[in-house]
Amino acid sequence: MNxxxxxxxxTHLLEGDCSQAVKEAExxxxxxxxxxxxxxxxxxxxxETLNEKCTSVQFNLLEIMLFGRAATEVMKVLYPGGxxxxxxxxxxxxxTMEGDVHDLGKNITKMVLTCKGYRIIDCxxxxxxxxxxxxxxxxxxxAVGVSGLISxxxxxxxxxxxxxxxxxxxxxxxxxxxxxxxxxxxEQLNVDFVAETAFDVDRFLIEILGGENK
Amino acid sequence: xxxxxxxxxxxxxxxxNRVPVMPQxxxxxxTFAGAALExxxxxxxxxxxxxxxxxxxxxxxxxxxxxxxxxxTEAIGSVLKYNRNDYATIERYALxxxxxxxxxxxxxxxxxxxxxxxxxxLKIMKRYLNxxxxxxxxxxxxMTLATQLLGMEEALFLAVDHPERxxxxxxxxxxxxIRFGTTQLKAGAHLPVxxxxxxxxxxxxxxxxxxxxxxxxxxxxxxxxxxxxxxxWLHIAGPTQPILPxxxxxxxxxxxxxxxxxxxxxxxxxxxxxVSGNIKPLDFVETSAAEIEKISKKLIDDxxxxxxxxxxxxCEIPPEAKAENIAALVGAVQ
Ligand code: B12
Numbered sequence: 101m102n103x104x105x106x107x108x109x110x111t112h113l114l115e116g117d118c119s120q121a122v123k124e125a126e127x128x129x130x131x132x133x134x135x136x137x138x139x140x141x142x143x144x145x146x147x148e149t150l151n152e153k154c155t156s157v158q159f160n161l162l163e164i165m166l167f168g169r170a171a172t173e174v175m176k177v178l179y180p181g182g183x184x185x186x187x188x189x190x191x192x193x194x195x196t197m198e199g200d201v202h203d204l205g206k207n208i209t210k211m212v213l214t215c216k217g218y219r220i221i222d223c224x225x226x227x228x229x230x231x232x233x234x235x236x237x238x239x240x241x242x243a244v245g246v247s248g249l250i251s252x253x254x255x256x257x258x259x260x261x262x263x264x265x266x267x268x269x270x271x272x273x274x275x276x277x278x279x280x281x282x283x284x285x286x287e288q289l290n291v292d293f294v295a296e297t298a299f300d301v302d303r304f305l306i307e308i309l310g311g312e313n314k
Numbered sequence: 315x316x317x318x319x320x321x322x323x324x325x326x327x328x329x330x331n332r333v334p335v336m337p338q339x340x341x342x343x344x345t346f347a348g349a350a351l352e353x354x355x356x357x358x359x360x361x362x363x364x365x366x367x368x369x370x371x372x373x374x375x376x377x378x379x380x381x382x383x384x385x386x387t388e389a390i391g392s393v394l395k396y397n398r399n400d401y402a403t404i405e406r407y408a409l410x411x412x413x414x415x416x417x418x419x420x421x422x423x424x425x426x427x428x429x430x431x432x433x434x435x436l437k438i439m440k441r442y443l444n445x446x447x448x449x450x451x452x453x454x455x456x457m458t459l460a461t462q463l464l465g466m467e468e469a470l471f472l473a474v475d476h477p478e479r480x481x482x483x484x485x486x487x488x489x490x491x492i493r494f495g496t497t498q499l500k501a502g503a504h505l506p507v508x509x510x511x512x513x514x515x516x517x518x519x520x521x522x523x524x525x526x527x528x529x530x531x532x533x534x535x536x537x538x539x540x541x542x543x544x545x546x547w548l549h550i551a552g553p554t555q556p557i558l559p560x561x562x563x564x565x566x567x568x569x570x571x572x573x574x575x576x577x578x579x580x581x582x583x584x585x586x587x588x589v590s591g592n593i594k595p596l597d598f599v600e601t602s603a604a605e606i607e608k609i610s611k612k613l614i615d616d617x618x619x620x621x622x623x624x625x626x627x628x629c630e631i632p633p634e635a636k637a638e639n640i641a642a643l644v645g646a647v648q
Contacts, residue, residue, distance in 0.1 A: 116474070160519050162470060169471065199400040204466060204517070226395075226403050251596050251632040252400065283596055 103141040113146040116166020118173050125174045135178035139215070143171050147215045151299040161204065168211035175214070189216075189309065191241040195223035195232050196278075197256050202249035205278045209245060209298040216302055229256060229263050236269055243305065245295075247278035257281060258290045273308055275301060316446040317375035318504070325545050325567050325588040327621045333614055335625040335647045336376040336448075336590060337598075337640050341401065341633035343368040351399050351633065355381040358434030365435070366442055374644050375624075377443065379435040379503065380452040381428060383511070386490060387462040389426035390418075409463045411472050415482045420490055423497035433501040440502030450547070451503030453495045455510025456530040457518075459487040466512065473526065481526065488530045495534070496541040505543040507570075508534065516552035523557045528564060535565040547590070551629045558583035572628035577616035589617070590624040593643065598627065598635035603642035610646035 109128060112121035125138055150164055194210050196203045203225040210220050221239050223232055236244060244264075246257055260274055276282070277295035286294050292308075295301040315323070315330055323330035339346075343364040344354035353360045358379075365377040382401045388394050391408035409415075423429040432451065439449050454462065460483050461469040473480040495506040512518075513527045535546040545567035550557070553574040561569050562585045571580045571591030580589050593609060610625060617623035625647055631640065 161517055162474070162519060162522065165467065165470060166474060199397070201403050207467070251599050252634055254599075280596060284600075 103137075106138070106142045109138070109142045110146045110149075113143065113167055113170050113174070114149060114163075116163065116170050118166075118170045121170040122173050122177055125177050129178070138174070138178060139217070143174065143215050146171070147212060147299075151212075161208075164208055164211075165204075168208065171211065171215055189218045189305075191219045191221060191239055192305070193221045193223055193232065193235055193239065193241045193244045194247070195227035195244070196225035196247045197253040198226055198228040199256070200248055200250050200253050201225055202278065203247070205249070205298065206245075206247040209247065209277060209295075209301070212298040213302070213305075218305070229259060232260065233263050233267055233269070236264065236272060237267055241272060242309065243273040243275055243292075245275040245277060245301070246281070246291075248276065248281040249279040251280050254280065254284070254289070261290045275304065277301065318446055318448055320375060321448050321624065322544075324622060324624055327586065327588070329621075333617075333623050333625050333647045334375040335644050337372070337374055337643050338378070338595075338627045338630045339365075339368055339372075339374075339640065340378055340380045340382075340630050342631050342635050342640070345633045346371070346637065351401065352396050355402065356396070356428060356431065358431035358436075359438065361431070362435040362438035362442075365439060369447065372640055372644050374640075376448050376450055377439050378450045378452065378507075379432050379439065379498070380450070380507075380509075381432060383454060383458065383462060383509065385428050385432060385452075386421070386454055386459050386487075386494065389421035389423075389429050390463060390490070392463065404462065404465075407463060407465050407468075409483075411464060411468055411479075415479065415486055418486050420493050423494050429494060429497075433497060436498060436501040436503050448504050448544075449502055451495070451498035451501075451506035452509055453491040453498070453506045453534075454487075455508050455513055455527075455548075455550075456484045456487040456491060456534065457527050458510050458512040459490060460484055461512040463487070466517075469512075470518070473522070477526075484526060484530050488534050491534055492537040492541075495538050495543070499538070499542045505545050505547055506538065507547040507549050508538075509549045511551050513557075514550050514552035515554060515556050520556035524560065528560055531564045539565065545588075549629075555579055555583060559585075561585075561587050568624065570626070570628075574628075577613055581617075581620055586622070588622040588624060590626045592628045593626070595627050595629050595632055595635075598631045598639045598643075601639070603636075603638040606639045606642040607646050610643050614646065 109124045112124055194206055196206045210222055214220050223235055274291040275293045276289050276291045282294055293304045320330050320334040324334050341351050344351050347364040347367045349360050349364050369377050384394055384402055392404050393406040394402040395405045396402045498506045513523055546565050547568040548566045549570040551572045566587055568588045568590050571589050573592050573594035
């Protein structure tokens with residue numbers, strides 16, 4: 101949906117201008133907008149614009165990070181209690197696996213999926229399988245997303261399915277992403293989906309939510 | 315011709331009897347020689363002995379005194395978490411954005427953190443190899459050290475919010491690297507490779523590279539040459555096409571090319587700069603020796619008329635790589 105009155109808000113977000121975006125969000129709220137409208141008609145379309153760029157050669161990480169910072173600050177204003185969760189969606193765990201310190205991609209994924217209304221539990225970087233499983237038992241996610249940029253994490257990713265099954269978590273889908281993992285197929289990694297970017301995973305998530313949770 | 319002579323010929327585009335081959339074997343040397351990665355990155359003697367063992371077995375044209383990307387940041391005060399068989403990770407960064415970057419002291423390479431162990435490895439390898447094989451040390455690039463001191467996101471936000479303070483931090487990191495690199499040259503390195511992943515276009519746009527990074531790299535390479543570096547070798551991974559045209563002006567003699575950049579693109583974008591690359595690191599784990607041989611031969615063919623090629627991987631060969639795949643890379647130049 102294209103709300104012209106939110107144009108400045110979207111521009112500030114896309115320019116990564118944190119303080120202007122927050123100011124504009126506050127102004128819009130005081131003039132009668134709801135937090136949900138600002139997310140649906142402001143933050144989401146802004147993220148969508150970046151989505152289009154992300155697939156082209158012009159991919160600009162810094163731009164996405166600055167947008168992420170501004171969107172996060174705005175969310176704090178919109179939801180001081182810390183919750184913007186869409187009840188039709190659900191919880192997703194994210195982690196960068198043990199031995200890997202590359203976490204920029206995971207952080208961007210977190211930001212994009214938070215903007216789309218998922219509840220994200222971030223297990224951080226250098227996360228081992230047992231930590232991931234403990235968190236999955238505790239938080240009951242519908243999917244777990246792992247990011248991997250160095251090849252030494254590949255054998256660890258392959259083990260996740262079995263470790264989850266042993267804990268009765270067979271229904272939880274496993275998604276892989278990040279520079280190294282995306283060079284492999286779901287079969288090679290023993291996972292359900294391999295994401296090319298932080299944006300394309302949403303389609304898969306909607307599919308599994310639609311297919312199984314409704 | 316020995317390995318050093320072959321390398322000199324490649325970098326200066328002279329005829330030689332074969333292309334030099336330099337797989338980026340760092341931690342793999344430990345795995346290969348049966349040492350724990352932790353000992354390898356902490357103890358110069360272990361590092362040197364593993365490097366020499368691997369070089370002798372495979373017969374390639376280089377040894378590296380490269381530990382990991384945390385040597386400088388640890389020497390400045392970051393706290394690391396060591397793992398027995400994985401690279402160490404940073405547990406606490408040495409600096410925060412609020413620090414006064416004007417007051418920072420340069421670490422003394424003879425004393426600080428693991429720097430002395432890296433120097434020790436260089437000295438041992440120099441004694442052993444007697445100027446026949448290139449001995450490559452390593453310093454981070456100014457940007458990567460800045461991101462390793464503050465954390466990647468903190469550093470990038472600082473660059474956007476307070477560019478002048480970020481510049482100040484880069485001035486400091488460049489001076490750290492000049493001092494460390496110069497000491498490595500004195501200890502026996504022919505050159506330190508400048509390892510700069512954080513300046514990759516995968517992370518920052520090329521305009522950022524031009525404004526912040528180019529002046530610092532120029533200063534660093536000028537100083538290293540002056541201190542006796544045989545060549546300047548810049549190592550930036552990922553899709554580097556937009557920044558390759560700057561390399562010649564920065565004073566780069568050897569450009570590392572990752573698998574994201576094709577032979578043709580490298581040739582067109584680099585001018586007279588020798589190329590090192592570009593076999594995909596993951597292929598050394600996932601594919602076969604026959605496949606590595608095939609892509610290596612194709613790469614050699616692609617550079618046949620132009621010259622100026624060092625056959626290598628696009629970045630570090632993963633520690634768990636298959637030995638026969640590295641052997642196939644080395645075999646391809648014969
Ligand atoms: C920046 C960088 C670093 C920085 C990382 C800082 C940080 N906080 O992340 C530093 C300097 C610390 C670093 C260190 C090292 N690095 Co490094 N690094 C890079 C570089 C240049 C860019 C990576 C990056 O951030 N890309 C940008 C992000 C946004 O992309 P991305 O992660 O793919 O994410 C996108 C998608 O994949 C997706 N995504 C990511 N994860 C997930 C997860 C899910 C669930 C989903 C849905 C989507 C998703 O979202 C993003 C947006 O679409 C790459 C080279 C390259 N690929 O260009 C090498 C690279 C990753 N590094 C490499 C290496 C070898 C190392 C070191 C081991 C070097 C060394 N010898 O010490 C160390 C690692 C130590 C360790 N234990 O991990 C190699 C890995 C090779 C391999 N296959 O094993 C690479 C590939 C270079 C190469 N060509 O060989 N590095």
